[in-house]
Amino acid sequence: MHEIKLKYQGKKMAPAFNAFHTFLYAPNETTHAGGTHVKGADDLKRTMNTVIMALVPVLLFSFFNTGYQHYSAINGFPENFSVMEHFLTWDNFWLGLITVLPLVIVSYGVGLIVEFIFAVIKGHEVEEGYLVTGMLVPLIVPVDTPLWMLAVAVVFGVVIGKEVFGGTGMNILNPALTIRAFLFFAYPTWMSGDKVWVHGAKEGVTQAGSADAITGETILGYLAQNNETIVSSKFSLSDMFFGFIPGSVGETSTFLILLGGLFLIFSKIASWRIMVSAVIGSLVMGLIFNGVVDAGLIPEYSKFYGLMQFEFWKHLIVGGLAFGIVYMATDPVTGSQTTRGKWIYGFFIGFISVMIRVFNPGYPEGVFLAILLMNVFAPTIDHYVVRGNVKRRMKRLKNATIFPKDSEGKTAELQPETV
Amino acid sequence: MALLSKKDANLILDPLADNNPITIQVLGICSALAITAELQASFVMAVSVIFVMGVGNVVISLLRNVIPSKIRIIAQLIVVATLVIVVDQVLKAFAYELSKTLSVFVGLIITNCIIMGRFEAFALGNGVWRSFLDGIGNALGYGVILIMVGFFRELLGSGTLFGYQVLGDPIAKTGLYAFGYENNGFMIIPPAALIVVGIIIWVQRSRNKALIEEA
Numbered sequence: 107m108h109e110i111k112l113k114y115q116g117k118k119m120a121p122a123f124n125a126f127h128t129f130l131y132a133p134n135e136t137t138h139a140g141g142t143h144v145k146g147a148d149d150l151k152r153t154m155n156t157v158i159m160a161l162v163p164v165l166l167f168s169f170f171n172t173g174y175q176h177y178s179a180i181n182g183f184p185e186n187f188s189v190m191e192h193f194l195t196w197d198n199f200w201l202g203l204i205t206v207l208p209l210v211i212v213s214y215g216v217g218l219i220v221e222f223i224f225a226v227i228k229g230h231e232v233e234e235g236y237l238v239t240g241m242l243v244p245l246i247v248p249v250d251t252p253l254w255m256l257a258v259a260v261v262f263g264v265v266i267g268k269e270v271f272g273g274t275g276m277n278i279l280n281p282a283l284t285i286r287a288f289l290f291f292a293y294p295t296w297m298s299g300d301k302v303w304v305h306g307a308k309e310g311v312t313q314a315g316s317a318d319a320i321t322g323e324t325i326l327g328y329l330a331q332n333n334e335t336i337v338s339s340k341f342s343l344s345d346m347f348f349g350f351i352p353g354s355v356g357e358t359s360t361f362l363i364l365l366g367g368l369f370l371i372f373s374k375i376a377s378w379r380i381m382v383s384a385v386i387g388s389l390v391m392g393l394i395f396n397g398v399v400d401a402g403l404i405p406e407y408s409k410f411y412g413l414m415q416f417e418f419w420k421h422l423i424v425g426g427l428a429f430g431i432v433y434m435a436t437d438p439v440t441g442s443q444t445t446r447g448k449w450i451y452g453f454f455i456g457f458i459s460v461m462i463r464v465f466n467p468g469y470p471e472g473v474f475l476a477i478l479l480m481n482v483f484a485p486t487i488d489h490y491v492v493r494g495n496v497k498r499r500m501k502r503l504k505n506a507t508i509f510p511k512d513s514e515g516k517t518a519e520l521q522p523e524t525v
Numbered sequence: 526m527a528l529l530s531k532k533d534a535n536l537i538l539d540p541l542a543d544n545n546p547i548t549i550q551v552l553g554i555c556s557a558l559a560i561t562a563e564l565q566a567s568f569v570m571a572v573s574v575i576f577v578m579g580v581g582n583v584v585i586s587l588l589r590n591v592i593p594s595k596i597r598i599i600a601q602l603i604v605v606a607t608l609v610i611v612v613d614q615v616l617k618a619f620a621y622e623l624s625k626t627l628s629v630f631v632g633l634i635i636t637n638c639i640i641m642g643r644f645e646a647f648a649l650g651n652g653v654w655r656s657f658l659d660g661i662g663n664a665l666g667y668g669v670i671l672i673m674v675g676f677f678r679e680l681l682g683s684g685t686l687f688g689y690q691v692l693g694d695p696i697a698k699t700g701l702y703a704f705g706y707e708n709n710g711f712m713i714i715p716p717a718a719l720i721v722v723g724i725i726i727w728v729q730r731s732r733n734k735a736l737i738e739e740a
Contacts, residue, residue, distance in 0.1 A: 252705055266720060270727070292711035 121225040125232035154237040156375045160366035161241050168356045172205055172249050173198025175352050176305040205305050209244035212253045216260045224269050235274030242282040245356025249305045255293055259285045279481050280440045283474045303352035324353050325424040329412040346423045357429040367432035376436035380452035384431040387456025392418025413464040421460050430473035440481040444491040451487055455480050536658040540666035547670040548726045552638040558718040560630050564687050567675030571668025577608045577634055582660030585648035601644045609634045639667055674721045682712030
């Protein structure tokens, strides 16, 4: 392999071979002798791998949940649910494996082909940026998304969402969410409704002992139809928290997402400020809606009632909000960079997500739109935060008295401190 | 003898490619986004603009020594408004259904920057024949892009071309639809036109590096 790399050095296809080489082997180059080199181990590759590690539990869980939702929809949900007996079974895992794994393979395959082509054309090295995107994409789509749709969306997302802006690190929008948004607007029948969240529902697999086709509406879907009684009878609180509910492939288990989030915070990959402020933002918006309901400002037959009366903290454990906050909003490229900017950015992601959820039944999942919107505003927020800092310092400078270096009087030296 | 001298031929050929009003000068984007969801609408729009531009440029060129420069914009507006009303009435009389699809956008030809731009920049300072060629050329350049965008949007968005189902019947599941293909709803909405125009600009500039402006 080392020889192949040398052979193609300087040739047109060099970036492609280099990418394989660095993926498989340790580099055979060392830094030059002489001079001091300080190397940080947390390079782009390390960063990406850490996020992938945080996503692995979610992915494994999604295998089981896909099978569990499918078989439960056919045979009815088990009376006395036990995790070992009904959830962690080989049947569930196998079904999940053969439905989810193709999504992962297509996402990576197509995405990396696009990356390789662009690297060869532009003559730069293949960047690692797609590693995380490729894992996020299969986790945020409905399980039965046709593979060719996913492929088209990945090409669109990587080319229009990332490469036209100059590749990894230059993109304005989160590529994974660009892909999700493209799918949502291009093929709405496959992306929403009660037929897409459970494997087999779209093909009309029928329930055992009846001629009805299986369906699986998400909790948010039920709430948008003002069916809160079904929600409370069908899903318990722990179901919602641990993720035994229908939804996009990997977004259901708030518990595992929380673990992944803690891991990312602990390894300092993702910003805890964005996560915390996004949680606060969604709680505030949820509280406002609860307040509106409690004050009796909205009649029960209103189409917003179902989602508005939904207790504010439960918004965090249903739908993709938790997944979006932990893995999407914290993307270091598209998010805000400044400390205060991160608080504002995160807050509005949570705030707008819940607002879109409640006010637009057409988009029961508002979190991807909210994050994309805030992606666009992130540079503006940063700009004003920096300007604010400059202004404050200018003011301090104006009020300060500046002394020559050899100032002698002690009383005079103390003065600037009091300003 | 050639039909047109080289200089005159360039008046028509330049706007088609290297000086295209949409992709290079970025004018007339509004209507390019709004009415290109169907090929037929883009085609009719293109023909209308060719008519308005060709005749308008001739009229302005004829009047160029008469129009006082202080009120030239209002004079140009009167010319273009008259022509647009003619187009609008013709469409209503002979293609009523289509005129409903195009609705307000025929009227908005008046505000198409390409038209006023060519009046100002060319017809006011050039002879009748050359102004005519320039008008036709720029309108053709506009129309070519419109038809390209309309082609991709209708083909991918509705699976039809000029209303014919070229990819098969989506309801009866024939042709491509038998293999699970579905129409791309994203191509129907105007933002998709922006992206298609963007891709055309991208392709054009990577073929001809001279068009890339200094950053």
